[in-house]
Amino acid sequence: xxxxxxxxxxxxxxxxxxxxxxxxxxxxxxxxxxxxxxxxxxxxxxxxxxxxxxxxx
Amino acid sequence: xxxxxxxxxxxxxxxxxxxxxxxxxxxxxxxxxxxxxxxxxxxxxxxxxxxxxxxxxxxxxxxxxxxxxxxxxxxxxxxxxxxxxxxxxxxxxxxxxxxxxxxxxxxxxxxxxxxxxxxxxxxxxxxxxxxxxxxxxxxxxxxxxxxxxxxxxxxxxxxxxxxxxxxxxxxxxxxxxxxxxxxxxxx
Numbered sequence: 001x002x003x004x005x006x007x008x009x010x011x012x013x014x015x016x017x018x019x020x021x022x023x024x025x026x027x028x029x030x031x032x033x034x035x036x037x038x039x040x041x042x043x044x045x046x047x048x049x050x051x052x053x054x055x056x057x
Numbered sequence: 058x059x060x061x062x063x064x065x066x067x068x069x070x071x072x073x074x075x076x077x078x079x080x081x082x083x084x085x086x087x088x089x090x091x092x093x094x095x096x097x098x099x100x101x102x103x104x105x106x107x108x109x110x111x112x113x114x115x116x117x118x119x120x121x122x123x124x125x126x127x128x129x130x131x132x133x134x135x136x137x138x139x140x141x142x143x144x145x146x147x148x149x150x151x152x153x154x155x156x157x158x159x160x161x162x163x164x165x166x167x168x169x170x171x172x173x174x175x176x177x178x179x180x181x182x183x184x185x186x187x188x189x190x191x192x193x194x195x196x197x198x199x200x201x202x203x204x205x206x207x208x209x210x211x212x213x214x215x216x217x218x219x220x221x222x223x224x225x226x227x228x229x230x231x232x233x234x235x236x237x238x239x240x241x242x243x244x
Contacts (some may be wrong), residue, residue, distance in 0.1 A: 012226075015229065
């Protein structure tokens with residue numbers, strides 16, 4: 001069960017992600033969640049629209 | 058009901074008297090239920106509840122008889138939004154049982170909720186709001202004020218004494234949270 005502390009952490013990442021364009025979200029989540037895979041999974045469970053930006057060549 | 062006593066109770070509540078709130082709720086609730094009944098009598102076959110108009114009229118009816126200060130208006134909305142939630146959920150439950158499991162979806166004032174034109178399961182919303190309240194009381198208050206009272210970002214900020222930017226962010230994350238939880242709810 002999610003704790004208020006964990007929700008606060010997830011919420012902070014979600015708030016920033018929501019303010020970004022969909023193509024900026026994956027890179028932001030890479031930085032914001034770093035090695036915290038469970039945080040990443042939790043944020044991704046909200047199904048925010050994301051688009052992968054084209055690789056820089 | 059006595060409007061003078063409502064006004065006095067609001068003042069006492071503002072001064073920190075929790076007993077005053079307990080006395081106030083049934084009085085305001087009775088008025089809101091009366092208004093709810095009035096509106097539901099005239100409802101369309103589509104069962105559209107004008108939640109915003111409902112509470113605004115309740116406020117106006119209280120305020121016109123005993124002018125309330127802004128802080129009292131804030132208090133009124135804090136009570137009224139929670140009451141509106143209870144009233145609407147009770148109404149949905151009643152409809153649900155009346156139809157023997159035939160569903161209890163209502164179309165609410167779409168300007169104030171999650172997505173336009175979608176039917177909303179109020180009983181499921183009530184359950185998810187209880188869970189949100191456990192995680193973040195402020196977000197529960199924001200949803201009640203925005204959704205059940207139809208208040209703007211700025212009005213909600215004024216009532217909760219927080220910045221509009223905070224309301225906007227908390228409202229946005231509360232919406233995605235409710236959307237996720239309600240998508241998971243068994244139908």
